[in-house]
Amino acid sequence: MLANSKLRGAGTVAVLDLNNFHDEVHGAVLWSLQQFAGLDVRLYRPVWRWYFEHSISSFWSSQPRDPQLLIADLRKDHSIRHLIMTTSDWDFGKLGGELEAAWDERPHDAKFDITAIRHWAGDTNRFTGMAERGALALLGLGDHVANNLRQSVDELVGARREAGYDRAADAWGKVKIRTFIPVFPAGRFPHVGDxxxxxxxxxxxxxxxxxxxxxxxxxxxxxxxxxxxxxxxxxxxxxxxxxxxxxxxxxxxxxxxxxxxxxxxxxxxxxxxxxxxxxxxxxxxxxxxxxxxxxxxxxxxxxxxxxxxxxxxxxxxxxxxxxxxxxxxxxxxxxxxxxxxxxxxxxxxxxxxxxxxxxxxxxxxxxxxxxxxxxxxxxxxxxxxxxxxxxxxxxxxxxxxxxxx
Structure with a gap:
């Protein structure tokens, strides 16, 4: 374990989910980020369900922030340099336009990027705006999802190139696609009498x-x-x-x-x-x-x-x-x-x-x-x-x- 590792110049990392369907992914993201000494991490999501906070209490104690506050915070707080979307399959469809506008409003030296975690490849085209801004990475929850994302991106690059949109094709060609491992040491408490x-x-x-x-x-x-x-x-x-x-x-x-x-x-x-x-x-x-x-x-x-x-x-x-x-x-x-x-x-x-x-x-x-x-x-x-x-x-x-x- 890299106990005192630091992320140089990382700024604040915001983690977003408009829903509360994938608590286990939030646990894994927060656990891995908390390994970096001094890293400021803010979580935007609905309140925890079914006492999930007790399963992550060994490394996370902050209450979630209202996800509806994220866009305003991105506009006024330029220390937020990275946004992780844990259910990006749905959430970017709702917030994509506002996220792009918030990115455009920031000065050149205070931009933020988006890491979109994907449970399946789905509609990759919706991320084109952030890809063209050079501010997008895609993470699959397994190599098979990441490989499907690469195939989807390759098809987008080919279609853009064929249509004469070389800028979009070049931008998609630079998007990093990786695999994220959705695990964390879950707190466990047996139920007496079961x-x-x-x-x-x-x-x-x-x-x-x-x-x-x-x-x-x-x-x-x-x-x-x-x-x-x-x-x-x-x-x-x-x-x-x-x-x-x-x-x-x-x-x-x-x-x-x-x-x-x-x-x-x-x-x-x-x-x-x-x-x-x-x-x-x-x-x-x-x-x-x-x-x-x-x-x-x-x-x-x-x-x-x-x-x-x-x-x-x-x-x-x-x-x-x-x-x-x-x-x-x-x-x-x-x-x-x-x-x-x-x-x-x-x-x-x-x-x-x-x-x-x-x-x-x-x-x-x-x-x-x-x-x-x-x-x-x-x-x-x-x-x-x-x-x-x-x-x-x-x-x-x-x-x-x-x-x-």
Whole structure:
């Protein structure tokens, strides 16, 4: 960690979000910026939701400023030299004209630049005004998003060049496009009395608890049909391997074996419930509407996170918040080789690789069978701390590249 690093000539950095949909990205931006000694950072967004402020209290204590004040502040306070837009996909469409006007009003030696964080490539053309002013950088939340942005920009350059707009083409050709890693050390507080938070010894190397996280658990977002089908089949093959007795005429569901340690549980954690088949009703549990400190604690309690994506969008064109949430919770996530290559920032201790054609629950079964070795929780904690240090240093290098004059 670069403890006392400074950004030379950076001025004040403003972070903006007109909405409150991506708290986890705000946490990652604030964490990486706070590593620079003496850097003035101002956050403009609606008030925190669901006690998120407690999950970032170890490094950020200021209350958000009203985002409606940003334009006026940019006009009167020329110390603001950099603006990071954490949900630029929507916000620039609302504020783009005012931001360009505020930039034009400033004297030549007091301009500001915009770093637009992108969750997907979307409409890149809307940023042309800032690109032509030489005041734009684009960040994708994963290499696949950054690569889509480069392709979109290349198409814009070609179209501008063909139409004879060489100035716009040259300007877009100079825009920096990079990847930002959306992780931070999330504060975690277990909820008293909730079994998901039962203590797990550091020496445990079991695969007893797996979590799938999403806002919604329909097929569009998460492929729960495959998860339930493979899990149910595996339980029928060898229920004792999972710590269960099979269904019978009087009890039409798998039930935990008495006096058995290592009973497997699959938790779905999000804003809504999942609906497993009756046979899995004591194997699959839902947790909904946690406050953020409990949410991150629930993620951390898992032995493994499964993405269980319902489609290929999250590995080809858009970033899933599950990846950053898992990294911020110090818990590994099972990813296909395609997903690992798409995001580009997973360390080996975090992104646990499975073949593209292997179902996620099949991998879990192989770990429980002892065919695939699994680290102890203590080993995992140490390895994930190394990952967090490396991710933070990478993000710091990014800000140094963009903000150092």
């Amino acid at each position: 079994s998901i938070f039962d203590p797990r010894p550091d020496g445990s190397n079991s695969m007893d608890m797996v979590v799938i996280q999403s806002t919604h658990f329909n097929q569009e977002h998460r492929n729960m049909n495959e998860i339930f089908t493979v899990l149910n089949s595996s339980l029928h093959e060898d229920p004792a391997l999972w710590g269960y007795a099979p269904p019978n005429e009087t009890t039409p569901r798998f039930t935990p074996l008495p006096d058995t340690s290592g009973v497997f549980k699959l938790y779905t954690v999000g804003a809504t419930q999942s609906w497993p088949p009756e046979e899995l009703s004591e194997v699959v549990m839902s947790r909904t509407s946690y406050a953020y400190p409990h949410f991150y604690a629930a993620m951390h309690a898992a032995d493994l996170i499964l993405p269980a994506f319902g489609g290929r969008d999250y590995e080809t064109s858009r970033a899933s918040s599950t990846m950053g949430v898992a990294g911020s919770s110090d818990v590994p996530i099972l990813v296909s080789e395609t997903q690992n290559a798409a995001y580009g920032w997973f360390c080996p201790a975090f992104g646990i690789l499975r073949p593209d054609d292997m179902p996620e629950m099949e991998y879990v079964k192989l770990v429980r069978q002892g065919i695939i070795p699994w680290p102890t929780r203590g080993e995992r904690e140490r390895a994930m701390q190394d990952c967090m240090d490396a991710w933070t240093a990478t993000n710091m290098d990014l800000w140094a590249e963009l903000f150092t004059e």
